[in-house]
Amino acid sequence: MEVVERKGSVTKSKGVSMDEALAMAGFGPCNVVLILVSGTVLASFLLEILGVSYIIPVIGQDLDVTTKEKGVLSAVGFAGVIVSSHLWGFLADTHGRRKIIIPALLISFVISVISSFTANFWVIVFLRFMVGFFVSGPSSATYAYLGEFHNRKNASRAIMGASVVFGTGGILLPGLAYIVINQGWQLPIPLLGIIYRPWRLYFIVCSLPGLISALILLRFPESPKFTFSQGNTEQAIEAIQWVHRFN
Secondary structure, three states: OEEEEEEOOEEEEEEOOHHHHHHHHOOOHHHHHHHHHHHHHHHHHHHHHHHHHHOOOOHHHOOOOOHHHHHHHHHHHHHHHHHHHHHHHHHHHHHOHHHHHHHHHHHHHHHHHHHHOOOOHHHHHHHHHHHHHHHHHHHHHHHHHHHOOOOHHHHHHHHHHHHHHHHHHHHHHHHHHHHHHOOOOOEEEOOOOEEEOHHHHHHHHHHHHHHHHHHHHOOOOOOHHHHHHOOOHHHHHHHHHHHHHHO
């Protein structure tokens, strides 16, 4: 990779490694925002998959479900993750991390909203399977995306920071469920044949971090290391310059 330096009226052009170029971009506000957003993406995975467990005790007030069926609903999200994990890894390595993370987060949000308004239990089960299917991609590609914006010195620190945000999401999950699900309001929707209660809203609340993260990532470029590995040197340099400009 060739980097141009200008000092006074003298222009110097020298070749540097990707790691050196990322170090020259610095570590600043841009990196901090990316760490927070990446951690939120990981937390959204936790909320979408484990959040269903807090709905199980109250779902019976609207849907006639057995204990076995409740167990199916709790586990089906993990099934979606397992089924899709290899596919997302392949797509992220061939098409780019950002091209996987953003669409998958947006689609999982839409599916969560639809499941929130669904009257049939088995349709909800299928939709939660699809949520697990799509949220699996961002949860794995985010680690690569975040790490590839940092040099070797800072990559581990950045991933550790995102993991702290991820863990914080797990800590806040029970409190979020307590606040939302324990509300006593209800909204009849005759057109759909449902009574909209807080447990349905909780589906949407758990998907909001993913939506917010996707919208923020629209402002970020593709990983410089990935674009460089694909032979797009100019695009990789532009991504590094973008990071440097915001730092």
